Each structure stands twice: as C-alpha cells, then as structure tokens.
Amino acid sequence: MSRFWSSTLNRLSPYVPGEQAQRSDVIKLNTNEHALPPSSEALEAGKAIDPERLRKYPDPHSKALTKAIADFCKLAEDNVLVANGSDEILAFAWTAFLSDSEQQPAIPAMTYTFYPVWAQLLGNGLHRVPMRENLSIDFEAMSSWSGPVVFPNPNAPTAMAVSLSDIESICASDPDRLVIIDEAYYGFGAKTAAPLIRQFDNLLITRSFSKSHALAGLRVGYALGSRDLIEGLRRVKDSFNSYPVDAHAQTVAAVAISDSDWFEQASATIIENRAELKAGLEGLGFDVLPSEANFLLAKHPQHTGVTLTEKLREAGILVRSWSSEDLLPWVRITVGTKNQQQTLLAELKSILFGA
Ligand SMILES: Cc1ncc(COP(=O)(O)O)c(C=O)c1O
Incomplete structure (x- = not known):
C-alpha cells in the first residue's frame, strides 16, 4: 500500500514467477524450460x-x-x-x-x-x-x-x-x-x-x-x-x-x-521423455493428467503437492505446487532429461516408500 500508488495498483496482486535457483547443482523442473540446450x-x-x-x-x-x-x-x-x-x-x-x-x-x-x-x-x-x-x-x-x-x-x-x-x-x-x-x-x-x-x-x-x-x-x-x-x-x-x-x-x-532439424529432434525427445516420466510416476501410484506440453500435472493419493515439493527441494529437486484449494493435491513437473527424471523418480520412491 502506498499513497503514491493508483487505486488499481493498491488492489493488484502481481504475478509471482517460479523460482530461478541460484545454485547450479539443483535439478530444475519447476518453470517448464526446455530440457535440452538450444540450437x-x-x-x-x-x-x-x-x-x-x-x-x-x-x-x-x-x-x-x-x-x-x-x-x-x-x-x-x-x-x-x-x-x-x-x-x-x-x-x-x-x-x-x-x-x-x-x-x-x-x-x-x-x-x-x-x-x-x-x-x-x-x-x-x-x-x-x-x-x-x-x-x-x-x-x-x-x-x-x-x-x-x-x-x-x-x-x-x-x-x-x-x-x-x-x-x-x-x-x-x-x-x-x-x-x-x-x-x-x-x-x-x-x-x-x-x-x-x-x-x-x-x-x-x-x-x-x-x-x-x-x-x-x-x-x-x-x-x-x-x-x-x-x-x-x-x-x-x-x-x-x-x-x-x-x-x-x-x-x-x-x-x-x-533450424527445423533441431526443432523436430528436440520436440521428439521431449515427447519421448514425457512418456517415460508419466509411466514412472504412474508406477509410483500417481494419477497423471494426459499431457501435450513439456510438463505433467500429477497427484498422489497420500501427499499434497506442497508436501512433495518441500521434500524434493530438500533433495535438490525443484518442482511446482500451489496452496490454492483446487490445485493443492497437484504437483507440476517439467519434463527433464532422462537422467534428471531417473533421479527424480528415485527420490520420489524414497519419499513415498522410504526405499
Ligand atoms: C500458459 C503460458 N503462457 C505464457 C507464458 C509466458 O511465456 P514467455 O516466456 O514467452 O513470456 C507462460 C510461461 O510459463 C505460460 O505458462
């Protein structure tokens, strides 16, 4: 609130961008960037x-x-x-x-x-x-x-x-x-x-x-x-x-x-990785919505998205979740490289089953 702001600005809730990690050793699957390097x-x-x-x-x-x-x-x-x-x-x-x-x-x-x-x-x-x-x-x-x-x-x-x-x-x-x-x-x-x-x-x-x-x-x-x-x-x-x-x-x-070769190959890789990630998450008991994007929205019957996000963060993996009622159960995961996804799935397995 400021007396210099317009009434519109005083009422406004600005957009909150996803976190851009400063550390380079995190696995960043929270803002839907492409998993591969550019052309x-x-x-x-x-x-x-x-x-x-x-x-x-x-x-x-x-x-x-x-x-x-x-x-x-x-x-x-x-x-x-x-x-x-x-x-x-x-x-x-x-x-x-x-x-x-x-x-x-x-x-x-x-x-x-x-x-x-x-x-x-x-x-x-x-x-x-x-x-x-x-x-x-x-x-x-x-x-x-x-x-x-x-x-x-x-x-x-x-x-x-x-x-x-x-x-x-x-x-x-x-x-x-x-x-x-x-x-x-x-x-x-x-x-x-x-x-x-x-x-x-x-x-x-x-x-x-x-x-x-x-x-x-x-x-x-x-x-x-x-x-x-x-x-x-x-x-x-x-x-x-x-x-x-x-x-x-x-x-x-x-x-x-x-560079149409880059585009076709890169898109095909994301689509292939997405299918692997979906299958891996479903294997761990997640419900995963059908996706035609470079991310998946998934929910687990026993944990909210927020809980999973916090636990993954402790392991150096960033994903996105929300505290609003409609989205609370869900976690949004960007399609990553095969290696990143294997690490994510192994970490989720240990969070869910302690294995
Ligand atoms: C649905 C949707 N529209 C637009 C954008 C913005 O994209 P850009 O990076 O081109 O500003 C995003 C970014 O995440 C998005 O999710």
Whole structure:
C-alpha cells in the first residue's frame, strides 16, 4: 500500500514467477524450460554478432525475425508481431482489445495465473468458466459466453489440449468475438490453430521461444493473427516500447526458428521423455493428467503437492505446487532429461516408500 500508488495498483496482486535457483547443482523442473540446450546454429549466430549492431538501436520491426517466423508458420509477415516474450504480447493484447470491451473476457477457471493480473491492471475483470470434472476446458460453456475468450492450448497447469475442431467452432460461433489462444506450449504434440488464421480474422495466437525453442533466457514471443489484429498490437507496442526485442535476441531467435532439424529432434525427445516420466510416476501410484506440453500435472493419493515439493527441494529437486484449494493435491513437473527424471523418480520412491 502506498499513497503514491493508483487505486488499481493498491488492489493488484502481481504475478509471482517460479523460482530461478541460484545454485547450479539443483535439478530444475519447476518453470517448464526446455530440457535440452538450444540450437547450436542459433548460439553460434549470437556469438558472431557484429558489435555495430549492439552500438545501434535494433530494428524496431524485427524484420528478419518476423520473416523467419512467418516462413515457419506458413503465414504472411503482416500476420506476425514479435515482442519481449509472449507475456508481453499478451499484455499488449489485453491493452489493445480487452481494456474497454463491454464484455469481460472468459478464461478457464484453472489456467495461467497471469491472466487475472492483466485483467486487473489493464482490463475490466474476467469471467471464469468452471473446469469439467476431468479438469479439461468446458468448451460448450466457453462458447456460450457472449464476450471474448482467452485460453492456453495446451492449458497450463493441466497440460491438456483441446481439439482443432473445438477451436474452429468457437471462432465460427461469432465472428465478432475475439478468440485469443495462448500457444506457449506449442511444439510438444498439440495441434496448432495457426492455419485457421487465414480463415478467421477474430483469432489471435500467442507463442513463445521460451519452451518450444529452449530460449527462455532470450525473452522472445510472437503473435499470429489477421492484419488488423497485428496492427492493433503494433499500435500498443509503439505506444509503450518501440524496441522490445534487442539485436542479439532478434539474431538468435531468427536462426533458431529456421533450424527445423533441431526443432523436430528436440520436440521428439521431449515427447519421448514425457512418456517415460508419466509411466514412472504412474508406477509410483500417481494419477497423471494426459499431457501435450513439456510438463505433467500429477497427484498422489497420500501427499499434497506442497508436501512433495518441500521434500524434493530438500533433495535438490525443484518442482511446482500451489496452496490454492483446487490445485493443492497437484504437483507440476517439467519434463527433464532422462537422467534428471531417473533421479527424480528415485527420490520420489524414497519419499513415498522410504526405499
Ligand atoms: C500458459 C503460458 N503462457 C505464457 C507464458 C509466458 O511465456 P514467455 O516466456 O514467452 O513470456 C507462460 C510461461 O510459463 C505460460 O505458462
């Protein structure tokens, strides 16, 4: 509380980012970073950057990176806008399209906890749609909401994805309703809605280099949408920070997204490791939700997520849990390397059975 803060700020509960451990000897499975190192071609391009490019301001339009993303997504350059992480893109979208819309946007009740923060800071509140019994998104209820909708696909923290036909029908149900799909976990098996951009001008997709391209430290995200929606985002960007992506990040990200061999192999490894982790957890008695992301949401009948998180932390393994009632039983575990997962499973076995 401060007398200098606006009333909105005084009421606001900011987003709490996952812990970034300072020690390098921990096994870090708490913030859904990619388990593998980024494309070596991209890293080399970063090392070779001409110092002149750092002396000068970067390209405000990230043109080369925008073209690389457009090629990757098989869309036109004016269907793409790049910014400093998909969090920034989502904040732009809230400001551009949801700040004074008459209808509040609907989100799933169990979802990314940054949405309520933007709704408070930049918007005019939210409508929360209860989850189905199995924790999937209730698409009928989302579709019957008369205002805009925002949801991640796959959802976080459940990791479950919705079908392309559900997305198509919600876009088609009302051409004047904005549909924002947060594809932060693109690349690990869920179907992308990107091809629908050509068909629906009310669809906006946000994506990230943090997960799919193992570049969380670079802070690059992008939006895909109709020319009109992208232009709306650009107007916000240029009213806020016209150079959100630095010269180094533009260079590295453009090479990373063009390295399709790296992307295909890395995604296949995560999908394979995810199946092993799921089987290992189920073998220890966990209930594990189906996942099309690079993490799993799991619960054990005898321990809350918080208890398991604390015990794993003592063993130098970080995972994520929550104290809210709906998420209390659950623990969210990022898919790791095979070695990291074996250590995690051995530690869980000893926590659960003392073996
Ligand atoms: C659902 C969801 N959306 C967006 C983001 C933000 O990603 P970025 O690193 O691109 O800002 C995250 C990060 O964890 C996320 O889980």
